[in-house]
Amino acid sequence: MKLAPDTLTNLKITKPKETAAGLTAVTVSFQHVFRQTELVRGWKALYQLNQKDGYDCPSCAWPDPDDHRSSIAEYCENGAKAVADEVMTKHTASPVLFQRYSVADLLQKDDFWLGQQGRLTQPLVIRKGQTHYEPIAWNDAFQLIADHLNALGSPDEAVFYTSGRTSNEAAFLYQLFVRQYGTNNMPDCSNMCHESTSVALAETLGLGKASIVYEDLEKAEVIMIMGQNPGTNAPRMLTPLEQAKRNGATIIAVNPLVETGLLAFQFPQSVRDMVLGGQKLTDLYLQIRINSDLAFLKAICKLLLEEEKKTPGKVIDHAFIEKYTADYQAFTSSLEHYELSELVGQTGLSLAEIQQTVDILKHKKKIIICWAMGLTQHRNSVQTINEVINVLLLKGSIGIEGGGAAPIRGHSNVQGDRTMGIWERPKPEFLDKLKTVFGFEPPREHGFSVVEAVKAMHEGDAKVFFGMGGNFLMAVSDTDYTAEALQRCRLTVQVSTKLNRSHLIHGETALILPCLARSDRDAQASGDQFVTTEATTGVVQQSHGTLEPVSKHLKSEPAIVAELAKAVFQNRPNTIDWDKAITNYDYIRDLIEQVVPGFDNYNERVRKPGGFYLPNGPRERKFPTKDGKAHFSINVPSQIALQPDELLLMTIRSHDQFNTTVYGRDDRYRGIHNERRVVFMHADDIANRGLKPQQVVNLQSRYDGKIRTAERFIVVPYNIPRGCTAAYFPETNVLLPIDQYAEGSLTPTSKSIVITVYPS
């Protein structure tokens, strides 16, 4: 059975753009919003986005400026698209839709079409032998889940996934319910995203979060952006980058692709930019080979030490290293094992380019290194990120104004969810706190991460899947295997705002529970509620949805968790007042305050405009590692050996998607229009294979003798290093086996899939 259609949609190619944002971005934003809803609702939705009394943008985790907000609207094109997708009223995915189309019919539709059906409006169920979803009352749905959960041989036979839009309040309540139920099986989208960062930073700095605040970017002397495409995935980051540039910063981009957003930026709300044409951003663009960043960073460390020999005391921050770090000697000695030429050779860059980077860095201290999925989704990702920290430690760039480590988070509250305890490997201190405050014995054994959960469901060790948001089937690697895993479950439950393919590949019984979204008004018995979220820089602030929900049947995520907890724990004594948690979210925040450090006077402090920063040790050079020191680490570069016919594929996002949600079929900045099934290749790699531009090909991977194929992709000649290719996810997830993941973090290696390309 085909899990998704692979029809081509008539590709048009234009020249990649050289400037991001600008007026086109504003026009496109408005088109997306007003195509989906009426004028007043659309305008209100845009106006309140990211304002201090408005709601937090459901798109990325980029923070708001600490002081001023734009008076018109603090949004970007892709934030507007995310909002349009959420507020849409033109269609709704009501029970009528599910009466009209069977699940088999819906499977024939592509992801774009599924998303265009609009917001889900009522709880739905499909039982064994049925072909269509049908409405179910909320109470019956909760009872059905409770019956399944209470019938399991062990709580560890259930899996509770979380995507990253879930608010702090919902996340805290959810993990509280799950741990009281008795398991730590709480995989989340982080497992596929910044887990490599969390693991690396825990080892080196002691805290898996960015060490910078918003304003550091504007004060930096050098900003190095590695494996991140901010023009598409964190567009509001371009504003402080532009400011940094105007303040004299040097920007270095390290990326196999020349991404438009890194080239130049035209601020849509600046008259100056509109008249004068915007700001050039990147000073040095390094088109590195996929997965050779570790070799690149190691070469930098080696050269920095050589520069230090030439001008002692001017390059390496010995005072910082002495006072705050450990393992420096071991690290510097280990560098002697590597030949510079060999390291440089791996990267595909020239020695001159790497020397240029070192010349920019050597006498500067205010250095920020940003990174995202281009660094986290490889086999050696944890080691690569450790090496980022080595560079920053050599320079003493951690815990200073204008300097630091800046992993750029993806989902808008993915960082907050972790802070709230959504983690399959919770710290003992956190569990101790739950025990003290709530008087139950939380499970201590680590639970399943995403990859482990899929395997457990496949092998029958897990039988119930509960998804708090997200689109598990499409987000995870090895789509066919993951599909089998979900289909083997007795029950799959998806708490969702929109229809997606995870609803269509389901367990024996399946439920769709429709919930309120970020922009929706959340009216409860004590009045309208707000929720809170945490941005990349650790700022916690309120989010007030204000738009009328598209259906009266929607429930908030906290209410869904609380109702479910009541159904599951019916006859058990309980110290948590689940009803109160629904009535007034202040109660949930009071509970959070008792458990999670840094949330003192939560209800009071979060009501102040702009919210508050969470404590962050590394920012003050206090490193919460075992010995209180920041650690240098020894990381060994290794290259993926390719056969002559093989290429390395990175699976990336187009400008018109949010993860598995497809807003449109364009990738404007890269010059791709009306098609998602494209594979970007170097002209020589196309010619060497006897292929022609725009030929239709199949992509194939071969791991452990098993062949996996993604059919029908159009070859697009592109400026990309030889041996490297790129294509969009989720269509390409069929190519990556479930057991290909990063060492130490189990993050699927979505950015280094070995493939061959041959005519379709």
Ligand SMILES: Nc1nc2c(c(=O)[nH]1)N[C@H]1C(S)=C(S)[C@@H](COP(=O)(O)OP(=O)(O)OC[C@H]3O[C@@H](n4cnc5c(=O)[nH]c(N)nc54)[C@H](O)[C@@H]3O)O[C@H]1N2
């Ligand atoms: N509009 C929009 N915003 C989003 C999202 C979205 O889908 N749409 N998703 C959100 C989420 S959850 C996340 S995690 C972030 C993702 O944000 P990004 O990490 O920017 O997303 P990707 O498209 O995966 O891009 C990875 C970038 O890394 C580069 N790259 C790939 N491999 C390598 C490598 O080996 N080395 C180097 N140096 N670079 C490499 C690619 O060319 C690409 O530019 O965005 C968040 N924001």
Ligand SMILES: Nc1nc2c(c(=O)[nH]1)N[C@H]1C(S)=C(S)[C@@H](COP(=O)(O)OP(=O)(O)OC[C@H]3O[C@@H](n4cnc5c(=O)[nH]c(N)nc54)[C@H](O)[C@@H]3O)O[C@H]1N2
């Ligand atoms: N090949 C490949 N695979 C990847 C990646 C990659 O770069 N390459 N990136 C990975 C990354 S970084 C991530 S974060 C994951 C993303 O994985 P997920 O977070 O699982 O996926 P999303 O596409 O963000 O989820 C979209 C769905 O969330 C639901 N939703 C939206 N808003 C809300 C809300 O407010 N509440 C609830 N309950 N539901 C909501 C909607 O129904 C929508 O269909 O994918 C990963 N997969």
Ligand SMILES: [Mo]
């Ligand atoms: Mo992500």
